[in-house]
Amino acid sequence: MSPTRVALVAGGGTAGHVQPALAVAREIEARMGEGSVELVGSRRGLERAILADTGLPVSLLPGRGIARRLSPRAVVDNVVALAGLAMAACMALGLVVRRRPRVVVAVGGYASVPVALAAALARVPVVLVNVDAVPGAANRLVARFARASAVAWPGTDLARAVVTGAPVRPAVAALARARGRALGRALGQAQGGRGDGVGGGKAASPRATLGLPDGRTVVAAVGGSLGARRLNEAVLSLAGTWAERGDLALYHVVGRRDAEWAAAESPVPADGSGGAHVLWYRQVPYESRLEQVLAAADVLVSRAGGMTVAEIAVVGTPALLVPLPGAPGDHQRANARVLVDSGAAVLVDDEDCTGRRLAAELAALLDAPGRLDAMADAAAALGRPDAAAAVAELVLHHARATRPVHAVEGTP
Secondary structure (H helix, E strand, C coil): CCCCCCEEEEEECCHHHHHHHHHHHHHHHHHHCCCCEEEEEECCCCHHHHCCCCCCCEEEECCCCCCCCCCHHHHHHHHHHHHHHHHHHHHHHHHHHHHCCCEEEEEEECCHHHHHHHHHHCCCCEEEEECCCCCCHHHHHHHCCCCEEEECCCCCCCCCEEECCCCCCHHHHCCCCCCHHHHHHHHHHHCCCCCCCCCCCCCCCHHHHHCCCCCCEEEEEECCCCCCHHHHHHHHHHHHHCCCCCCEEEEEECCHHHHHHHHHHCCCCCECCCCCCCCEEEEECCCCCHHHHHHHCCEEEECCCHHHHHHHHHHCCCEEECCCCCCHHHHHHHHHHHHHHHCCEEECCHHHCCHHHHHHHHHHHHCCCCHHHHHHHHHHHHCCCCHHHHHHHHHHHHHHCCCCCCCCCCCC
């Protein structure tokens, strides 16, 4: 007999969808017991790799995104996408019928729409999780029939919105700088390292974990898991400008797609082998410990995806944000504005993102006494490290509204 579930958590396609799905699933499982939650993602997304070792049951559906451009190739791709969506909807309905969940959680991405629609047909409550300041088309559709929309920021235009914050990974929540960077540095000094507000004990500081040198101001640059060519070009130029800066360290996550190109274009040694009186610079193609990067950096240069902005706030990292141009609804700019308007970040348009502009903006931050501490405190004031728990409570509230929820029995 197919096992029942308390909740199906559906969505994916990008890390920005998979990570909150996993965070919420973990919180529900902690309350309801092993086997109570199943993740539903996309075969074409990152789920297979990211979720392989989680221990949670996972179902993957066919499907792909709709191309937002007019061309013969796009028309063909969209016909294929619609066919995949129809197949995914049929499979999702079968999954909902077999699993008999008491609630479905939709976190956006390819898989969320067919599962949410199947839940609506089966009269299963749906709770939407939206991490961007401006919701995308899929989430606007799901919000029409969702019992509640858990949103990251006040003012998000969705029906029945409840501000919970964006569910960040536990590793990020553990690094919350609740009392600011000054305390973190004091803890680091007391422990013989920088500390970064991570806590007590003898655990290695984030800077030590990443192999960063002592006594330097750290700038980190992250363009995403694949890379952001414009941002990477600007950071490479910045490394050249800073070549003689023995007081700085530049940690550059270039993305897998740009790794070979960036290594060949680097104006300085890219392995951190520079001497004591020159820039310490390291390129890495991918970084699985981004929470450590956030905690180690004095300032972060990054795109402005929903989860990135949420994690910046939770950890309390000053940021220089370069929104992705052409993002649906210009949502990355809206995400960035949340931090910029609070004094936690500086915004640079993609078209203006050059090495010279980055150098000027960063100099204004690094050279102003107290500026970074003020930005860090402003970011931390927005952070919601308990967002995953808040979303789980909201989800289980709506599951209980249907019938009493207990830990699942008889599941594998």
